[in-house]
Amino acid sequence: MRIYLDHNAAAPLKPAVREACAELAEFAGNPASIHHSGQRARRLLEQARERIAALIEADPRRVIFTSGGTESNNLAIFGTAIGASARRRIVSSTVEHSSIIEPLAALQERGFEIVRLPVDSDGHIDTEAARAALDSATALVTLGLANSESGTIQNLAPLAAAIRSCGALFHIDAAQALGRIPVSVAALGCDLITLSGHKLGAPAGIGGLYVRDPARLAPLILGGPQEYGVRAGTPNLSGAVGFGVAADTIRNSLDVESARSAALAERLLAHLLDAVPGLTLNGPRGGRLPNTLNLTFPAVAGESLLLALDLEGVEVSMGSACAAGSVEPSHVLLAMGRDEAAARSSLRISLGWSTTVAEIDQAAEIIPRVWRRVSAAEPLRPSFAEGASR
Amino acid sequence: MSARVLVAMSGGVDSSVAAALLHERGYDVVGVAMRLASEPAGRVAARRATCCSHEDFEDARRVAERLGFPFYVVDLRADFARRVIGNFVAEYVAGRTPNPCVRCNLEIKFDRLWQRARALGAEFVATGHYAQIVRGDDGHCGLARALDTAKDQSYFLFTLGQAELGRTLFPLGAMTKGEVRDYARRLGLRNADKAESQEICFVPDGDYARFVESAVAPSTPRPGRVVDDAGRVLGVHRGVHHFTVGQRRGLGIAAGAPLYVRELRAASAEVVVAPRAALASHGLIATDVRLISPAAAAGAPIPIEAKIRYRHPALPATLTMVAPDRAEVRFINAGPAVSPGQACVFYRRDQVLGGGFIERAL
Numbered sequence: 001m002r003i004y005l006d007h008n009a010a011a012p013l014k015p016a017v018r019e020a021c022a023e024l025a026e027f028a029g030n031p032a033s034i035h036h037s038g039q040r041a042r043r044l045l046e047q048a049r050e051r052i053a054a055l056i057e058a059d060p061r062r063v064i065f066t067s068g069g070t071e072s073n074n075l076a077i078f079g080t081a082i083g084a085s086a087r088r089r090i091v092s093s094t095v096e097h098s099s100i101i102e103p104l105a106a107l108q109e110r111g112f113e114i115v116r117l118p119v120d121s122d123g124h125i126d127t128e129a130a131r132a133a134l135d136s137a138t139a140l141v142t143l144g145l146a147n148s149e150s151g152t153i154q155n156l157a158p159l160a161a162a163i164r165s166c167g168a169l170f171h172i173d174a175a176q177a178l179g180r181i182p183v184s185v186a187a188l189g190c191d192l193i194t195l196s197g198h199k200l201g202a203p204a205g206i207g208g209l210y211v212r213d214p215a216r217l218a219p220l221i222l223g224g225p226q227e228y229g230v231r232a233g234t235p236n237l238s239g240a241v242g243f244g245v246a247a248d249t250i251r252n253s254l255d256v257e258s259a260r261s262a263a264l265a266e267r268l269l270a271h272l273l274d275a276v277p278g279l280t281l282n283g284p285r286g287g288r289l290p291n292t293l294n295l296t297f298p299a300v301a302g303e304s305l306l307l308a309l310d311l312e313g314v315e316v317s318m319g320s321a322c323a324a325g326s327v328e329p330s331h332v333l334l335a336m337g338r339d340e341a342a343a344r345s346s347l348r349i350s351l352g353w354s355t356t357v358a359e360i361d362q363a364a365e366i367i368p369r370v371w372r373r374v375s376a377a378e379p380l381r382p383s384f385a386e387g388a389s390r
Numbered sequence: 391m392s393a394r395v396l397v398a399m400s401g402g403v404d405s406s407v408a409a410a411l412l413h414e415r416g417y418d419v420v421g422v423a424m425r426l427a428s429e430p431a432g433r434v435a436a437r438r439a440t441c442c443s444h445e446d447f448e449d450a451r452r453v454a455e456r457l458g459f460p461f462y463v464v465d466l467r468a469d470f471a472r473r474v475i476g477n478f479v480a481e482y483v484a485g486r487t488p489n490p491c492v493r494c495n496l497e498i499k500f501d502r503l504w505q506r507a508r509a510l511g512a513e514f515v516a517t518g519h520y521a522q523i524v525r526g527d528d529g530h531c532g533l534a535r536a537l538d539t540a541k542d543q544s545y546f547l548f549t550l551g552q553a554e555l556g557r558t559l560f561p562l563g564a565m566t567k568g569e570v571r572d573y574a575r576r577l578g579l580r581n582a583d584k585a586e587s588q589e590i591c592f593v594p595d596g597d598y599a600r601f602v603e604s605a606v607a608p609s610t611p612r613p614g615r616v617v618d619d620a621g622r623v624l625g626v627h628r629g630v631h632h633f634t635v636g637q638r639r640g641l642g643i644a645a646g647a648p649l650y651v652r653e654l655r656a657a658s659a660e661v662v663v664a665p666r667a668a669l670a671s672h673g674l675i676a677t678d679v680r681l682i683s684p685a686a687a688a689g690a691p692i693p694i695e696a697k698i699r700y701r702h703p704a705l706p707a708t709l710t711m712v713a714p715d716r717a718e719v720r721f722i723n724a725g726p727a728v729s730p731g732q733a734c735v736f737y738r739r740d741q742v743l744g745g746g747f748i749e750r751a752l
Contacts (some may be wrong), residue, residue, distance in 0.1 A: 116608060307509075307510055311420065374509040378509040
């Protein structure tokens with residue numbers, strides 16, 4: 001039996017999503033076609049759009065479908081940069097997802113000035129520092145609403161007015177927040193929001209971008225007139241329908257689901273704090289994604305713990321996987337001031353809709369037992385972190 | 391519950407077949423590829439293949455998926471950099487010729503990987519080495535040459551102690567390379583005909599001197615003089631790390647008779663050259679000696695065959711332990727040039743008695 005505690009990477013399909021996607025598997029129809037099947041496809045696509053818009057309290061005409069959070073972040077950043085004419089400054093932070101970090105690095109090589117705001121030990125950016133970084137050359141502020149690794153939730157709404165008044169666009173990456181905490185266009189007051197389907201039980205390969213003003217965003221994928229001209233290409237209809245169903249389900253149960261998730265996470269945390277002396281929680285005690293626990297295990301190589309847990313059936317994650325498939329220490333934890341040894345002995349446990357009390361209780365028994373074995377067999381020496389690359 | 395074994399998989403045919411054999415025999419196999427060096431920066435498509443390349447790991451992963459056992463990439467770069475690459479560089483700078491494969495087995499495969507195996511609940515570590523472990527009735531384990539003497543890799547494994555040998559498996563020890571390839575083909579392994587890796591894995595282009603220079607401060611490699619036995623200066627060189635004892639090419643001097651490197655003096659940055667006849671040695675002093683067979687521990691000289699380089703036939707010799715970790719090896723007939731830093735492994739017929747690292751020639 002496997003205990004899947006990696007919902008921040010991908011959640012299993014929700015049963016209602018699976019049903020809706022399976023129904024579409026036998027259906028051929030392009031929303032751009034004139035005939036009946038085309039019209040049906042169009043209806044389904046627009047219904048999905050409405051459902052997702054409803055979840056974030058947005059005008060459906062401002063939500064476009066993409067292939068996922070990574071594309072949405074790329075579109076928000078490059079699309080704004082290309083459309084921004086003379087403005088050459090972008091404000092972001094040190095704890096963003098790689099699909100923000102890498103586009104910004106590419107723009108920096110092309111002459112953009114990138115401001116990367118630091119975070120405190122809980123992973124919060126300083127809102128005052130963010131305001132101070134704004135100037136008349138700022139094209140874009142791009143920040144994550146909830147961090148996928150630490151679970152830290154940023155208080156971004158107060159920044160919106162200042163960003164607007166300096167003439168920049170405000171992009172919020174809500175890929176990890178959507179479906180876990182309320183994400184509302186009105187409450188956030190931003191211009192662009194990245195949405196992702198597979199973190200909340202839709203298939204991978206579908207995402208969205210809320211775009212307040214399509215005129216200020218240059219499209220990156222050119223071709224047909226789909227998605228209001230912002231993103232060409234025949235949309236992923238079954239993915240979009242699945243995303244719509246997942247959004248609909250969570251909209252009606254967000255409070256209940258997030259309370260349930262929080263209770264399970266607290267139950268696991270309490271047990272682990274008890275059974276693993278010296279265990280520490282990374283990220284704030286409150287103001288965190290209810291489903292996410294980032295834990296530093298004392299005196300152990302996290303990579304070993306991760307693999308040993310996998311062999312015992314408990315699936316968690318650590319840092320980010322490199323191309324070769326080994327793990328790198330989390331840049332988020334390093335930015336939060338953890339040293340490399342601590343970052344290398346930290347694991348992320350993320351719960352979701354499929355997680356049960358029985359699974360949590362089993363994990364609470366297995367994790368300390370495996371930790372004891374691993375820390376006895378392979379203690380993390382202080383020198384371990386030195387010179388990882390020659 | 392069958393015994394769990396951690397199999398070190400490189401993506402090559404040998405370790406793939408080793409894992410497949412153990413899986414077939416009913417072991418609870420966990421495959422691991424060791425990430426020892428960082429991939430060169432840049433886009434994946436532009437990277438040149440090294441042993442730690444993405445492609446090799448994918449070959450190993452494919453074998454695991456096909457046979458249905460778990461597979462992971464483990465990150466041992468920090469230890470490899472410090473304990474193997476660091477030693478390699480320091481040895482070259484000191485005028486010696488290191489053998490990083492021996493060092494890697496000692497420090498990484500049968501040490502760090504061992505810890506990892508215990509952490510993952512494994513009772514055994516297995517590799518695709520060609521060597522045999524002989525388990526005696528008294529519980530003592532011996533190490534012997536592989537059945538396929540052309541492939542024998544016991545030379546690289548003399549550092550294994552009783553604790554390691556008792557919990558190590560070499561499934562290929564009694565197979566020929568041909569049999570291993572046939573087995574891989576029967577299994578449909580995609581890497582059955584993959585080329586053998588020959589060079590040192592972290593120096594894929596074989597340019598050791600350049601590698602050493604890239605790893606040390608620019609001022610570390612000291613230029614110096616090429617001299618003969620009488621101290622006459624015959625030329626100049628760019629650092630002793632460019633040379634190994636017995637080397638002929640690349641000296642950059644013109645002389646009547648061919649000259650060979652006889653000695654590297656790092657302290658004075660001198661490369662001593664001599665005609666071939668002068669390089670002959672009568673034996674060597676080995677340090678950091680580890681003995682597998684208690685038969686070798688006696689103070690009196692015992693007859694052995696000494697292997698002073700991997701690709702060199704073993705030489706008849708006598709072995710005298712002059713201290714618990716120090717041995718004097720005397721060749722029966724005058725032997726070839728001896729390179730300090732290389733391993734000297736003591737054999738008696740097919741048995742590995744032990745070995746050490748060459749300090750100097752006698």
